Amino acid sequence: xxxxxxxxxxxxxxxxGLRAVLDGRGTLTIIGEAGTGEEAIVLAEHxxxxxxxxxLRLGRGIDGIATTAALRALEPAPAVLxxxxxxxxxxxxxxxxxxxxxxxxxxxxxxxxxxxxxxxAAGKMFLAPDLNARMIQTMRKPLPRLTDREIEVLNLLATGxxxxxxxxxxxxxxxxxxxxxxxxFTKLDVDSRSRAVHVARETGLI
Amino acid sequence: xxxxxxxxxxxxxxxxGLRAVLDGRGTLTIIGEAGTGEEAIVLAEHxxxxxxxxxLRLGRGIDGIATTAALRALEPAPAVLxxxxxxxxxxxxxxxxxxxxxxxxxxxxxxxxxxxxxxxAAGKMFLAPDLNARMIQTMRKPLPRLTDREIEVLNLLATGxxxxxxxxxxxxxxxxxxxxxxxxFTKLDVDSRSRAVHVARETGLI
DNA sequence: GTGCGCATCCATCAAATGGTGGACGCGAGG
DNA sequence: CCTCGCGTCCACCATTTGATGGATGCGCAC
Numbered sequence: 001x002x003x004x005x006x007x008x009x010x011x012x013x014x015x016x017g018l019r020a021v022l023d024g025r026g027t028l029t030i031i032g033e034a035g036t037g038e039e040a041i042v043l044a045e046h047x048x049x050x051x052x053x054x055x056l057r058l059g060r061g062i063d064g065i066a067t068t069a070a071l072r073a074l075e076p077a078p079a080v081l082x083x084x085x086x087x088x089x090x091x092x093x094x095x096x097x098x099x100x101x102x103x104x105x106x107x108x109x110x111x112x113x114x115x116x117x118x119x120x121a122a123g124k125m126f127l128a129p130d131l132n133a134r135m136i137q138t139m140r141k142p143l144p145r146l147t148d149r150e151i152e153v154l155n156l157l158a159t160g161x162x163x164x165x166x167x168x169x170x171x172x173x174x175x176x177x178x179x180x181x182x183x184x185f186t187k188l189d190v191d192s193r194s195r196a197v198h199v200a201r202e203t204g205l206i
Numbered sequence: 207x208x209x210x211x212x213x214x215x216x217x218x219x220x221x222x223g224l225r226a227v228l229d230g231r232g233t234l235t236i237i238g239e240a241g242t243g244e245e246a247i248v249l250a251e252h253x254x255x256x257x258x259x260x261x262l263r264l265g266r267g268i269d270g271i272a273t274t275a276a277l278r279a280l281e282p283a284p285a286v287l288x289x290x291x292x293x294x295x296x297x298x299x300x301x302x303x304x305x306x307x308x309x310x311x312x313x314x315x316x317x318x319x320x321x322x323x324x325x326x327a328a329g330k331m332f333l334a335p336d337l338n339a340r341m342i343q344t345m346r347k348p349l350p351r352l353t354d355r356e357i358e359v360l361n362l363l364a365t366g367x368x369x370x371x372x373x374x375x376x377x378x379x380x381x382x383x384x385x386x387x388x389x390x391f392t393k394l395d396v397d398s399r400s401r402a403v404h405v406a407r408e409t410g411l412i
Numbered sequence: 413g414t415g416c417g418c419a420t421c422c423a424t425c426a427a428a429t430g431g432t433g434g435a436c437g438c439g440a441g442g
Numbered sequence: 443c444c445t446c447g448c449g450t451c452c453a454c455c456a457t458t459t460g461a462t463g464g465a466t467g468c469g470c471a472c
Contacts, residue, residue: 011313017223059313085291107217107265147418160401176420194399195366355449369429382450
């Protein structure tokens with residue numbers, strides 16, 4: 001009774017690497033590969049893998065989080081392990097919320113990946129060791145909930161737009177933009193547009 | 207007479223993938239793997255590869271550009287192919303300046319990598335097709351040359367630091383910081399700290 | 413229906429920022 | 443030797459930004 005695994009990554013090289021590292025290692029079998037989230041969903045429906053190993057960033061098309069959500073909605077739902085290069089907090093949370101069973105950085109040793117897959121297949125959570133501390137911290141101080149409008153303003157802010165420009169773009173007055181900024185600053189606990197952009201980037205908000 | 211290739215990437219999985227995809231393909235042989243730039247330099251000295259396939263981001267330690275420079279200083283110098291996930295302009299230029307024979311994105315097909323290695327071994331340049339347009343454009347309007355000090359200021363700027371904080375950090379007065387900022391703004395052709403950070407990010411300056 | 417959160421708007425004031433135009437010493441290269 | 447780029451510093455002033463403390467309408471949930 002081997003664990004059947006589906007690989008999802010937009011880089012052929014990485015897929016080959018994972019296959020080389022994982023396939024045939026005792027309890028694991030790679031039963032398929034997908035280069036996009038859409039492809040992964042179709043394949044998962046047909047192949048019914050036990051575990052899907054999915055990159056968070058999938059180039060064009062839907063991202064890893066959306067893919068995870070779609071996969072978890074299948075019957076029966078495969079366990080989804082997120083494997084990626086980055087450790088952006090918001091994305092980790094997003095993946096977990098979407099039903100991922102774990103989160104791994106790509107620079108871990110192959111054994112760790114195998115271990116994670118086995119955990120996932122057994123229905124357990126698995127988080128990369130170096131992520132736990134950060135996770136807990138992020139959990140402890142949950143990401144502030146920004147409104148859609150605030151996110152919009154934040155994104156313009158990140159392009160270096162002035163209040164006037166933001167106002168013009170959103171068809172509101174500068175005063176309104178300032179209000180939004182005050183709210184954003186309060187939620188992010190900062191006191192300048194630059195720093196707002198910085199923490200927004202750090203937390204993966206943008 | 208096969209082409210001897212040394213792999214340099216901080217992700218074991220990617221190394222395995224490259225090996226799986228490249229090794230034994232007729233004219234190529236993988237003769238070694240390194241997980242850091244330092245390791246790559248030592249290995250290259252002993253193994254004398256024809257081509258080094260090197261990731262631009264190598265986690266801890268020296269980066270791909272520094273590694274490239276060191277490798278090109280060897281006698282005889284291997285051809286260096288940069289292989290990476292990102293297409294940040296400044297880094298491409300940096301790699302080329304450091305003597306790289308080419309630049310590939312990781313999401314290309316294995317055949318392209320082989321082709322690139324063969325080009326490199328033959329002493330030719332190889333640039334990923336989708337990069338050329340961007341390259342030319344970057345060449346045409348060369349990235350402004352920022353001094354070390356200006357880069358320092360720019361990085362602090364990107365963290366959202368105020369002039370006062372930058373001044374404290376660099377042990378200079380606020381007036382000096384402003385001077386640096388003015389220079390940075392002029393070179394980047396912007397007129398606010400936020401936008402400076404934005405274009406610096408866009409051009410890969412930081 | 414009465415809150416409550418959201419988006420919108422307003423005015424005023426203090427602080428930070430950016431623009432201008434300088435000045436000096438120092439080290440590398442012509 | 444002497445210029446040039448760099449890092450450092452200064453002053454003055456216009457603009458932008460952020461802080462404060464409001465107000466209105468709207469939709470949704472209790």
